[in-house]
Amino acid sequence: MSGMLNKEESKSRFDKIADDLIRPMTKNDGLSLQIWIFLLVTVLSLFGYAYFLQLRDGLGVTGLHDYASWGMYISNFVFFVASSLVGMLITAVLGLIGIKWITPIARIAEIVAVAFAMMAGLVIVFDMGRPDRLLNVFIYGRLQSPIVWDLTVVTSYTIISLLLLILPLIPDLAIIKRRLPNAPKWQLLLWNILSFGFVGTPAQYKSIHKMVRVLSILIVPVALAIHTVTSWLFASTLRHGWDSTIFGPYFVSGAFVAGVAWVILAMYFFRHQYNLKAYLHDEVFDKVGKLLVLVSLVYLYFNINEFLVPAYKMKAGDDHHILTLFTGSWAGLFWFSQIFGNILPIILLLFKRMRKPGYMFTIALLVIMGAWIKRYIIVVPTQLHPHLPIQNVPEAFHVYTPTGPEIAITLGTIGMAILIMTILAKIFPVISIWETAEEAGVDHETINQ
Amino acid sequence: MCDTKENAGASRLDFLKSGLLAGAAAVTGVNLLSSFTPIETSSEQKVKVLTPDGHIVEVEEAKMVPVREIKQELGLTELQQRGREGIAGKHWVMVIDLAKCRNARKCMESCQNAHHLKPEQHHINVLQMQDGEHTAPYYMPKPCMHCDNTPCTKVCPVDATFKRQDGIVLIDNERCIGCRFCVAACPYSARVFNWTETLDEKNSYNAPYNIELNVPQKKGTISKCLFSADRLRENKLPYCVSACPNGTYWFGDMNEDAVTNGTTGETVRFSELIEKNDAYTLLPELGTKPNVYYLPAKDRQFPFDPEDKKKLNESHKH
Numbered sequence: 001m002s003g004m005l006n007k008e009e010s011k012s013r014f015d016k017i018a019d020d021l022i023r024p025m026t027k028n029d030g031l032s033l034q035i036w037i038f039l040l041v042t043v044l045s046l047f048g049y050a051y052f053l054q055l056r057d058g059l060g061v062t063g064l065h066d067y068a069s070w071g072m073y074i075s076n077f078v079f080f081v082a083s084s085l086v087g088m089l090i091t092a093v094l095g096l097i098g099i100k101w102i103t104p105i106a107r108i109a110e111i112v113a114v115a116f117a118m119m120a121g122l123v124i125v126f127d128m129g130r131p132d133r134l135l136n137v138f139i140y141g142r143l144q145s146p147i148v149w150d151l152t153v154v155t156s157y158t159i160i161s162l163l164l165l166i167l168p169l170i171p172d173l174a175i176i177k178r179r180l181p182n183a184p185k186w187q188l189l190l191w192n193i194l195s196f197g198f199v200g201t202p203a204q205y206k207s208i209h210k211m212v213r214v215l216s217i218l219i220v221p222v223a224l225a226i227h228t229v230t231s232w233l234f235a236s237t238l239r240h241g242w243d244s245t246i247f248g249p250y251f252v253s254g255a256f257v258a259g260v261a262w263v264i265l266a267m268y269f270f271r272h273q274y275n276l277k278a279y280l281h282d283e284v285f286d287k288v289g290k291l292l293v294l295v296s297l298v299y300l301y302f303n304i305n306e307f308l309v310p311a312y313k314m315k316a317g318d319d320h321h322i323l324t325l326f327t328g329s330w331a332g333l334f335w336f337s338q339i340f341g342n343i344l345p346i347i348l349l350l351f352k353r354m355r356k357p358g359y360m361f362t363i364a365l366l367v368i369m370g371a372w373i374k375r376y377i378i379v380v381p382t383q384l385h386p387h388l389p390i391q392n393v394p395e396a397f398h399v400y401t402p403t404g405p406e407i408a409i410t411l412g413t414i415g416m417a418i419l420i421m422t423i424l425a426k427i428f429p430v431i432s433i434w435e436t437a438e439e440a441g442v443d444h445e446t447i448n449q
Numbered sequence: 450m451c452d453t454k455e456n457a458g459a460s461r462l463d464f465l466k467s468g469l470l471a472g473a474a475a476v477t478g479v480n481l482l483s484s485f486t487p488i489e490t491s492s493e494q495k496v497k498v499l500t501p502d503g504h505i506v507e508v509e510e511a512k513m514v515p516v517r518e519i520k521q522e523l524g525l526t527e528l529q530q531r532g533r534e535g536i537a538g539k540h541w542v543m544v545i546d547l548a549k550c551r552n553a554r555k556c557m558e559s560c561q562n563a564h565h566l567k568p569e570q571h572h573i574n575v576l577q578m579q580d581g582e583h584t585a586p587y588y589m590p591k592p593c594m595h596c597d598n599t600p601c602t603k604v605c606p607v608d609a610t611f612k613r614q615d616g617i618v619l620i621d622n623e624r625c626i627g628c629r630f631c632v633a634a635c636p637y638s639a640r641v642f643n644w645t646e647t648l649d650e651k652n653s654y655n656a657p658y659n660i661e662l663n664v665p666q667k668k669g670t671i672s673k674c675l676f677s678a679d680r681l682r683e684n685k686l687p688y689c690v691s692a693c694p695n696g697t698y699w700f701g702d703m704n705e706d707a708v709t710n711g712t713t714g715e716t717v718r719f720s721e722l723i724e725k726n727d728a729y730t731l732l733p734e735l736g737t738k739p740n741v742y743y744l745p746a747k748d749r750q751f752p753f754d755p756e757d758k759k760k761l762n763e764s765h766k767h
Contacts (some may be wrong), residue, residue, distance in 0.1 A: 002565065017490070030735055056671055057642070057645060057646070058645045058646065058668045059627070059642075059645075059669065060644035062644075065644065066569075066570075066632065066638070066640070066641050066642055066643065067638065069629040069632040069633065069642060070629065070633060071629030100763060127628070128626055128627050128628055128669075129625070129627015129628070129629070129643075129668075129669030130625065130626050130627040130669040130670060131626075131641065133624070133625075133626045133627075134626065136607045136609075136624055137606055137607060137626065137628050138610075139607075140607040140608050140624060141606060141607065142605065142606060142607065144541050144603055144604075145603070145604050145606040145630070146604060146609075146630075147604070147606035147628060147630060148606050151606075219585050233633075234633075236603075236604065236634070237600065237633055237634045237636075238634070238636040238735045238737075239633070241637065288573075327565055386636070386638045387636045387637065387638070387732055387735075388591060388637060388638055389577070389578070390577055390638070390732075391576050391577060392557075392569075392571060392574055392575070392576075393569045393571075393576065394569055397569070410455070420626075422524055423581060
């Protein structure tokens with residue numbers, strides 16, 4: 001490809017790409033960014049106060065009780081693990097089979113993955129009755145507990161995702177370092193460290209390609225493991241609604257739906273806020289729209305298996321659970337998540353004119369809401385239908401009603417994840433400069449001048 | 450297990466011989482020898498004494514002082530250690546005769562008092578059961594089943610809940626991180642959590658933590674039925690068993706094949722009792738292998754409360 005361009009053309013093309021992609025990092029976003037940060041910080045302060053209350057008074061500040069002892073926090077944890085899985089889907093699965101259109105969205109997917117994987121590890125602490133004893137998990141950790149497996153794989157996944165974010169950044173940061181010599185000292189220092197002395201020799205390119213390839217292969221089993229193990233927190237128990245053999249793949253397929261929706265939201269945001277219409281163009285949206293249809297169809301298949309098979313049998317115990325979801329007190333949330341989070345997106349996105357940024361943004365938003373609610377109705381209703389009747393306890397123990405502090409803490413953790421994404425997208429280019437240039441036919445020499 | 454005990458015993462004897470008595474008393478909790486000095490006693494009358502863990506030591510008769518509460522002398526480490534080990538050679542079992550239960554709830558009351566529980570926290574809970582729309586309702590006390598295939602201890606990430614050699618499933622609230630995975634895992638809803646400040650914390654009750662009683666209760670940790678492990682240590686029946694006025698409970702050792710009724714004090718063969726009365730376990734299809742057996746609620750001695758019956762019928766309609 002590079003042979004087709006002469007030196008000058010190559011240079012001007014590269015300059016355009018580099019300028020476009022670096023501009024968002026240096027541009028003063030002014031009020032909009034300040035309002036955005038202010039909003040996130042407000043959410044975080046509310047979180048801080050709520051968590052202080054929880055530390056002081058115990059988990060009793062939440063709506064949890066002995067018959068719904070996992071609630072919003074655990075649902076949120078599952079949601080975060082799910083959202084982080086998209087990094088593996090895009091970088092590893094699509095990357096390894098050589099799909100080209102992922103170049104402009106690969107880094108966005110990794111940013112989403114890193115933010116949510118890091119937060120998944122953190123949110124679980126907010127659910128602990130004794131967070132001060134966190135170290136006990138390392139001191140007395142027992143291998144037969146799925147919690148220990150979860151901790152191991154979430155940590156591994158976070159590290160590999162971070163590496164998959166940082167490695168392809170190396171050539172970019174070398175470029176940025178050269179093009180922005182007057183940047184603030186700390187930024188130059190950061191770029192200097194993270195570009196690892198990259199000057200663009202063939203050997204350096206080769207080693208980056210090799211490392212990314214190895215990690216892309218490694219992350220596939222690790223990513224499958226984090227969500228499968230997360231599903232086992234439920235599937236390893238004997239409760240109606242959790243006692244299922246397909247929970248692993250069911251969770252993984254749902255994770256891809258949530259993750260792709262997050263990537264669409266981020267794409268839309270960067271396209272407008274960072275003025276990247278030429279890179280995150282309609283065709284990329286069209287492709288990602290089709291990807292969302294594909295993963296949603298797989299998810300629908302698992303939903304049919306998970307709900308219709310028990311509904312056909314109506315086994316004692318399962319019957320009550322299924323009926324409260326289909327027609328009982330959980331029906332509203334259940335059908336919202338099924339229709340807006342799964343069925344409707346499939347139907348709408350089959351039409352080409354719906355696979356446009358504006359529509360897709362709205363659909364992705366619905367999918368994410370549906371995805372969060374879905375985790376909530378996987379976690380909560382099952383506990384409210386135990387094997388033995390709930391008796392001799394306050395009436396309130398028959399239901400679960402999240403409290404203000406609990407909601408504030410949950411929103412706070414979502415705010416934190418978005419804040420991490422905002423910061424990463426501000427200090428690093430959200431689209432790979434060197435890979436975009438390579439695809440545009442620019443040779444390595446021009447890139448590393 | 451036995452090795453540890455023998456070693457502990459041997460080291461005590463060494464201590465006695467070398468006269469390090471204060472140390473010995475602190476380690477073993479046996480303080481009947483507190484003024485013992487080997488030099489003066491060479492000519493005095495000596496008596497052989499059996500220590501609590503089965504060793505014979507010689508003691509000067511004149512210096513012997515009776516001890517009331519040995520267990521209070523034990524520190525946290527010793528309580529934890531013996532609590533985790535359990536009582537050797539025992540396999541505790543409970544039989545609940547549903548025909549005798551009339552929902553007096555004395556078991557619940559004595560249990561809550563013993564374990565310093567709040568009104569909504571039950572280690573044992575008397576449930577009103579009705580298996581089908583047309584079957585007769587009955588009262589069913591439900592403690593922890595102390596399963597042999599325990600769903601709860603399997604999932605604990607820190608070994609804070611564990612099954613010991615005598616079959617009792619205990620909880621160590623000095624180690625529990627409050628993840629509540631065991632609550633999710635228990636199909637019998639036998640576990641409770643201290644969501645807020647506990648009664649012990651409110652009353653600043655500061656005794657060393659007794660793992661066999663799970664007292665003092667701690668905020669942010671689990672509590673559950675312990676088969677009154679502290680009472681078994683003293684050769685007494687569990688709190689609930691002795692509190693029952695109606696003879697509902699039998700409790701004993703499966704290895705001895707003997708269970709004792711908490712109300713009448715009568716002791717019978719466990720195997721005969723469950724065979725003759727067609728005993729069953731709760732939710733056997735889950736494979737948890739409970740150590741609590743139920744005798745069917747047939748030929749009931751007390752009528753089911755009509756008010757309760759009405760409530761049950763309503764709950765069936767839901």
